[in-house]
Structure formats: structure tokens, C-alpha cells
Amino acid sequence: MDPNAFQRGGQVAGYYQRPQPPPRQLFDPNSVRGPPPNYQAEQHMRQAQYLDQIASVEVANVAMSSSEREEKEAFRTRLEKVVHEVCAANPDRLPEVSLESFGSFKSGFANAGSDMDLVIVLPDGSPFTADFGLLEDDLPRALEKRLLQLGYGARLLSRTRVPIIKICQKPHASLLDKLREERDKWDALDNEKKYPHLFPEGGEDDEENVAAAAGGAEAKPDKTAPVTLSAVNESGTTETEVNGNAKAVAQQAATNGSAPGPQNTNTASALSSNPEPIQQARPKRDNRPFTRERRMGPLDFPSNGVGIASDINFFNPLGLHNTQLLRCYSLCDPRVQPMVFFVKSWAKRRKINSSYSGTLSSYGYVLMVLHYLVNVARPAVLPNLQLPWRPNAQSTLMGGSRVECDGWVVDFWRNEDEIIKAVKAGQMSSNHESLGSLLEGFFRFYSSMGGGPQFHWVGSVLSLRSPNGILSKENKGWVKAVTQEGEGKKVQHRYLFCIEDPFELQHNVARTVTHFGIVAIRDEFRRARRILTAIGFGQTHDQDGELLDELVEKEVVAPAADVDGSAQVSAAANTASGIARPDASGSNMRDGVLQKPARFPQNKQSSPMNSAKARPPQPRQFNFTDRDAFPTLGRAKANSSARTTTTTTPQKFEVSEMSEISGDRARAYLEEVKRKKAEADAELTATGAAEAVLGGE
Structure with a gap:
């Protein structure tokens, strides 16, 4: 009765002299087995080669040229002169400032044709503050007015976290007229309407x-x-x-x-x-269908034909430190820049990179890439610049560059010369994967599909400063959306997707991501994973297309009428009510547009009732006290007087009083059953989609 008697390679009980692995079991034909290690290596090699091939072409196309950088720098210089002119006109109120670039243009992650981010900076020791207000003679409003006078397109956004002026170099005449007209309307308002936060209700x-x-x-x-x-x-x-x-x-x-x-x-x-x-926050019900690409308004700048586009921030001191941190990371390894370029280009083509539309900003995707290279890839591609590790004793130690900015501690390894020397000496990383191999791991990690480490969207917070790069939403207190009110504006903080700012620890970089936005982002990561999996197996992926295919959101065209002449629900009605059907991935998609869960349209059958009216019949509600409410088949019709009155007490039905279902009534009954079933299916689909976002897989 030795339990090892039927195990191949088993040992006699009690004979073990040293720890050995458990005996191998007999072959089980029903067991689920993965591909052998050598086949997994072949899959990964195919995926990496595919990504290397398309990345080499895409990165060369989207990288900003030196001539474009010089042109934008010249435009920044011209704008700075305008700022100096406005400040000199009112020296008692406005300080001398400089206009510096920050963001992707400064960090080295700017794609060709991207906007240039600028920020107002005060010199050290200035008695003034960069926390400018929105009064008419303060710098934001005064600068907007002067830029419009000079013929630039300028529009002040006052409901953002900090005041921002959006500028375009060469606006069309019609656009410039609209912007000037909008500013004139604001000037004509009384002060109570201009500054409602100064005049409480x-x-x-x-x-x-x-x-x-x-x-x-x-x-x-x-x-x-x-x-x-x-x-x-x-x-x-x-x-x-x-x-x-x-x-x-x-x-x-x-x-x-x-x-x-x-x-x-x-x-x-x-x-x-x-x-x-x-x-x-109490989100308002919005019945409009979700679209990834924001609809342009009459005052929005076109993406082409208006020259250089720029944003001027009026109070963003931490933005300069964030920019320097990203720039130092880009210098740590030559694969960082092209990987960021590729991911940003992929997100733009799939239309999931707009904070105005409820998805994620480009800055958020940069932090996602850095998190993978620092905390997920093994061996790590990048060191954590906010931790004490240094490659040699000659490097600046932790605390050597410690400063306090806007109430937050800023401390990281920011010496560019020391970083470049360590890279040349081969002291930064022992990871030698190709760019395609790193991209494959990046998409696999955030798709939460396949083997290896996975990102848990429901409960995790990406924290680049932390030793392991992950915090929990519960520990951060980021579990419920809140709305912060002040100075006549409301700022909504959402925590469906959480990326902690490296320095401003209470700022969620992904706060603009809505429910439909996070579903769209996760769907795109899963789509990328499906494409790469098919490539790994040497299969075609015609259903999902190529990885960098551009998503085109189409308007739904009204279907043709039925053969019996009855009209279907119009496309406009479908769009307004959010009617959608789940795609193969389980999300409510329609021509690339994620729709809100709603009732499915009623099924229509060809019948005299449908042909007589343009819309399907509305079956009457059943009366449970009516004797004919639940008729049986094959019985004679009851007298009409038998159902002229109803009572509140149940009655005993005699067999002779039961009526059969007539043709029209049978069709109406069948329509009601089908409608209820469709509603139940739609609710089940919507519940599944919500659980996928809020409850994990």
C-alpha cells in the first residue's frame, strides 16, 4: 500500500535522505498545459521583432526635428517680449517675469507638431508671487487682451487647476474675430458676473x-x-x-x-x-454617447493651419521640477525616449490621450512607461532617481538637491553630467532587451492578460517615487470622487485610475479619467495584447487590425426599413439614447464609440400591426385580476361580459371561462416577452462591463 508505488520515479517511503522535489505524477491527458519554454521564447521573439519593426518607422516619423525646435524657441522669445511689455505697463501691480518652456518640449519627449508648454517664472528673491488672479488688470487677463490686439489667437481658460492661456500663432480671420468678440463680451459684463467668487450669493x-x-x-x-x-x-x-x-x-x-x-x-x-x-461629487446624468475624440467648439484651435500652438501656465512651480525629473530619466537609457514616443503615438492614434475627453494625458502615459522600466522590467532598465541609490561615490547624494516648492519636498538625482557619465560607464542598468521586447512587456503588464506581473486597475496607485512603485487606493484615501470648490470654479477629482504625481502627492495625474475613459483605455491595452498574442502564434489578426491603426469614430447611419414598410429606430435616436451592443471583448462599442449601457431596441416582427403604424406596438400591461390575462390555448373564447369588470379579490377560473390567444394578441404577447428578455440581456451586459472596471477580472 505504498502511495509511491504508482508514481514514475517514486521513492520508497521513509528512504529519503535529503530534500528532493516531489515525485512526478503520471501523465494526465486532461490537464491544462501551457506551451513549452522554448515555444514561449519563440512567441516573444516574434512579438519583439514585430514591435521593433514598426517602432523604428513610427519613432522616426513622430520625433521632433531640430528645425521645429528652433522655430518654437523663436516663438517663445516673441511671446516673452509681449509678457515683458504687459508687465512694464503696470509695474506697481505686475512683477518682472520670464517665460520658460517646460513639459515634453523641455524633457525631450515632445512629438512633432505637439503644443509647446510655457510657464510664467519669477526671479529668485522677488517680493511678488506667481499666483496671479483673474481680475481684469492682473497678468492673465491683461496678457490675453494684448495678444488678441497683436493678432495672435488667445483664449484664457479660468476653470482649470491653474489659469492657462491657449495661444496659436496664425489664427484664421474668422477664428480671431470670434475670440475678440468673446473677450469684448466679457469686458462688457459687470463685476458681479466677471468675478462671482468675490460676490457671494x-x-x-x-x-x-x-x-x-x-x-x-x-x-x-x-x-x-x-x-x-x-x-x-x-x-x-x-x-x-x-x-x-x-x-x-x-x-x-x-x-x-x-x-x-x-x-x-x-x-x-x-x-x-x-x-x-x-x-x-454628484455626477450629473449625461445621456450623450461617449466619444474618445472631443468635439471641437467654435473657439477651439484647429490642429493644423494655425501655426505654432502654445499654452502659458500662470502658477505651476512644480511643473519645472517634474520636467527636470523626466529629462533626467530620458538621459538614463537610450531606449527611454523612443519607447515614450511609441506609446504616445499609439495612444494618440487610438484616441485615448485626451484629458478633455475623459481619457489620460500624455504626461500620464510617460509616468506609466517609467513605472514599467523602473519597477516591472527585470533587471530594471532605470534606477529610481528619487531613492538614495547612486552608481558611485562621486554622485550627488540624497538630499544634495533637496528643495521645498509650493509646500512639497523636491529631492531627486538631477545632475545631468553625472548621469551621462554613469551611462557611458555602463553603471546604470544590466538590462539589454531590445525596444520591441520592452514594449511587449509594457502592453502585457497593463493589459492584465497573460503570465507575469499584472497591473491591478481597481485597487492600485502608480507611485513612481515609492520603492516598489505601487500603493493602494485605500491607503491613499483615493476611493471616492470629490469636487473641490474655490475662487468661482470647481475641480473634480476622480480616482477610477490613479497615478500619483512624483512631488505633489495629493494630485492624481489621472483625475480626468472618467468611467467610459478607463474602459476605453483598458480595451485598447487588451486589443494590443490580442494582436501581439496572435503574432506570437504566427496567426492573423484581421479582426483587430494593426497595432497602430488609427481609430475612426463613425456616425451611425439609419438602417433601411423592414420589408413590410415599418421603419427602424433612427440613428439620431440611437445616439441620443446610447443604444449599443457588446463587441467581442465584452465592451459596449459601436463603430469605435463606447456607448453607455441602455435598453436594446425592441425587436420588430412583420405583422399587420407593424405595417399599420410606423413604430412597433406598445403592448398593454397585464392585469393580474383579469380573467383573460393568462389564457390557455385550445379553449373557446369567453363572453366579452366576463371581463368588463375587475375585482380586488382573486377569483376562481373555470375552464369554460378561459379564452384562446388570438393572432394579434399572440404577437403582442410575444413582442412583450422578447422585449423583456432583451432588457435583461442589456442589463447583464452593462453589469459585466461595470464589474470589469470596478471589480477586476
Whole structure:
């Protein structure tokens, strides 16, 4: 009765003298077995060769040329002169500033034709602050007005996290007229509509309360008085103010002649703090179908034909440090830049790279690539520049470049010369995979399909600064969407997809990703994984196309009428109601457009009732107290008087009183059953899609 007697290679019980692997079991023909290791290597080799081939072509096409960089740098210089002109016109209010580039243009990750990101920077030791307001004579509004006068396309976005001016070099005449007309309309508004955050709702009583807090119960706020950038407290030191009510309170105190005593200082400091009340977001129901590509508005700049496009940020001090961090990562390995170029190009072609449409920004995809190269690839391609590791003792140690910016600690290995020397000496990484091999692992990791490590979209937070690169949403407190209100705008923070900013630890880079956006992003990673899997097996992938095929969102065309003349539901009605059918991957897709879960259209059968009317009949609701509500087949029809009245108490049905189903009534009954079944199927499909996003696989 030795249990090892029927095991090939088994040992006699009790004879083991040293630890040995368990005995091999007999062959099981029903067991699920993966491909042998050598076949897996062949699959990976095919996938890497495919990615290497298309990446070599794509990266060469999307990389920004030196001539384009020089042209954009010249445009930045011209814009900086305009900024200096505006500041010199009002030296008491506006400081001397410089206009510097940051973002992908500075880090080296900018694709050809991409926008140029610029930021207002104050010189060191300046008594002013870069936290500019939105008043008419403050820098954002004044600069927008001057740019329009000079013939540039300029539009101030005031509801973003920080004020941003979108600029285009050569706007069309019609576009420039619309932008100027919009600015004239804003200038014509009264101050209560221009600055609603300075005038709380409630009428005169609220204004009196604000004036009283400023230093006098008799005082009323001066709606047209300018607001100074700084105020002097009781000890004579300069305290920087911020936007919003604090500026109005401080200016009102100055207008009324009240001394800047302790009461005024405390009130201003209380109002100048960041808006603390955070309300839970209550998303409004939106019945419009989700489209990955944002519809252009009348004031939006076209992607082509308007010259160089640029964004000017007015308060983004951490953006410069983020840019330097990404630039240092790009210098750590020659494969980083082309990998980022390829992933950004893939996301753009598949239309999942727009924060305005509910998907992810290019900055988010860069952090996803860096996370894979630092924490997932083995051996690691990149070191974590925010950790103490250094390749040699001559490198700058942790803390050598530590600074505090906007209340956050900034510390990373930022010496470019030291990084370049370590790369040339071969001290940075022992990973020698090809670019295609790294891309294959990148798509496999974020698709959460196949073997190896996988990213858990539901509960994980990408944290580039952390030792392992992953935190949990619960530990971060990023489990519910919230809306932050302040200074006349609302900023919504979503946490469906979480990427922690390397320095501003409370900022989710993926906060703009909506429910439909994260479904679209995950669908694209799965599509890429299906294509690469088919290539690995040497199979065709005609259903998904090529990896870099551009997604074209099509309008649904109304189908032709039925043979009996009954019309189908129009395309406009389908679009408005969000009717969709699940595709092969389980998502509600229609011609590349992810649709919201909704009822399926009613099935239509050819019948006299359908041919008589343009729309299908609406079956009457069953009355459970009606004797004819549940008829049986083969029985004689009951008298019409038998169902003229209904009672609240159940009655006993006699066999003779049961009626058979007539032809029209049978068809109506069948339509009702089919409709309910279609609704149940649609609800099941929508539930499955939601669980895939919120509950994992």
C-alpha cells in the first residue's frame, strides 16, 4: 500500500535522505498545459521583432526635428517680449517675469507638431508671487487682451487647476474675430458676473458681512477697485496674498483706510488658505454617447493651419521640477525616449490621450512607461532617481538637491553630467532587451492578460517615487470622487485610475479619467495584447487590425426599413439614447464609440400591426385580476361580459371561462416577452462591463 508505488520515479517511503522535489505524477491527458519554454521564447521573439519593426518607422516619423525646435524657441522669445511689455505697463501691480518652456518640449519627449508648454517664472528673491488672479488688470487677463490686439489667437481658460492661456500663432480671420468678440463680451459684463467668487450669493447682507470683516460695519466693497498683490502686516513684513476673497478683503481694508492690524491679517490669512471644504461629487446624468475624440467648439484651435500652438501656465512651480525629473530619466537609457514616443503615438492614434475627453494625458502615459522600466522590467532598465541609490561615490547624494516648492519636498538625482557619465560607464542598468521586447512587456503588464506581473486597475496607485512603485487606493484615501470648490470654479477629482504625481502627492495625474475613459483605455491595452498574442502564434489578426491603426469614430447611419414598410429606430435616436451592443471583448462599442449601457431596441416582427403604424406596438400591461390575462390555448373564447369588470379579490377560473390567444394578441404577447428578455440581456451586459472596471477580472 505504498502511495509511491504508482508514481514514475517514486521513492520508497521513509528512504529519503535529503530534500528532493516531489515525485512526478503520471501523465494526465486532461490537464491544462501551457506551451513549452522554448515555444514561449519563440512567441516573444516574434512579438519583439514585430514591435521593433514598426517602432523604428513610427519613432522616426513622430520625433521632433531640430528645425521645429528652433522655430518654437523663436516663438517663445516673441511671446516673452509681449509678457515683458504687459508687465512694464503696470509695474506697481505686475512683477518682472520670464517665460520658460517646460513639459515634453523641455524633457525631450515632445512629438512633432505637439503644443509647446510655457510657464510664467519669477526671479529668485522677488517680493511678488506667481499666483496671479483673474481680475481684469492682473497678468492673465491683461496678457490675453494684448495678444488678441497683436493678432495672435488667445483664449484664457479660468476653470482649470491653474489659469492657462491657449495661444496659436496664425489664427484664421474668422477664428480671431470670434475670440475678440468673446473677450469684448466679457469686458462688457459687470463685476458681479466677471468675478462671482468675490460676490457671494445672498445680496446686500452678504456684502455687508464681507465689508465688516474687512474692518468696518459701515463699509461696502468697492467692486471696481484694483487688488494689490501684497500687504504689510503689523510687524512690517510682507505677506503674500492669494486670489479670491482674501484679495477683496485686503483691498477693502485699504480702500476704507483701516490700518492693517491683527484683525485684518487674521481674516485675510483665514480666507487665503486653500479651499478646504471638499464635497463629494454628484455626477450629473449625461445621456450623450461617449466619444474618445472631443468635439471641437467654435473657439477651439484647429490642429493644423494655425501655426505654432502654445499654452502659458500662470502658477505651476512644480511643473519645472517634474520636467527636470523626466529629462533626467530620458538621459538614463537610450531606449527611454523612443519607447515614450511609441506609446504616445499609439495612444494618440487610438484616441485615448485626451484629458478633455475623459481619457489620460500624455504626461500620464510617460509616468506609466517609467513605472514599467523602473519597477516591472527585470533587471530594471532605470534606477529610481528619487531613492538614495547612486552608481558611485562621486554622485550627488540624497538630499544634495533637496528643495521645498509650493509646500512639497523636491529631492531627486538631477545632475545631468553625472548621469551621462554613469551611462557611458555602463553603471546604470544590466538590462539589454531590445525596444520591441520592452514594449511587449509594457502592453502585457497593463493589459492584465497573460503570465507575469499584472497591473491591478481597481485597487492600485502608480507611485513612481515609492520603492516598489505601487500603493493602494485605500491607503491613499483615493476611493471616492470629490469636487473641490474655490475662487468661482470647481475641480473634480476622480480616482477610477490613479497615478500619483512624483512631488505633489495629493494630485492624481489621472483625475480626468472618467468611467467610459478607463474602459476605453483598458480595451485598447487588451486589443494590443490580442494582436501581439496572435503574432506570437504566427496567426492573423484581421479582426483587430494593426497595432497602430488609427481609430475612426463613425456616425451611425439609419438602417433601411423592414420589408413590410415599418421603419427602424433612427440613428439620431440611437445616439441620443446610447443604444449599443457588446463587441467581442465584452465592451459596449459601436463603430469605435463606447456607448453607455441602455435598453436594446425592441425587436420588430412583420405583422399587420407593424405595417399599420410606423413604430412597433406598445403592448398593454397585464392585469393580474383579469380573467383573460393568462389564457390557455385550445379553449373557446369567453363572453366579452366576463371581463368588463375587475375585482380586488382573486377569483376562481373555470375552464369554460378561459379564452384562446388570438393572432394579434399572440404577437403582442410575444413582442412583450422578447422585449423583456432583451432588457435583461442589456442589463447583464452593462453589469459585466461595470464589474470589469470596478471589480477586476
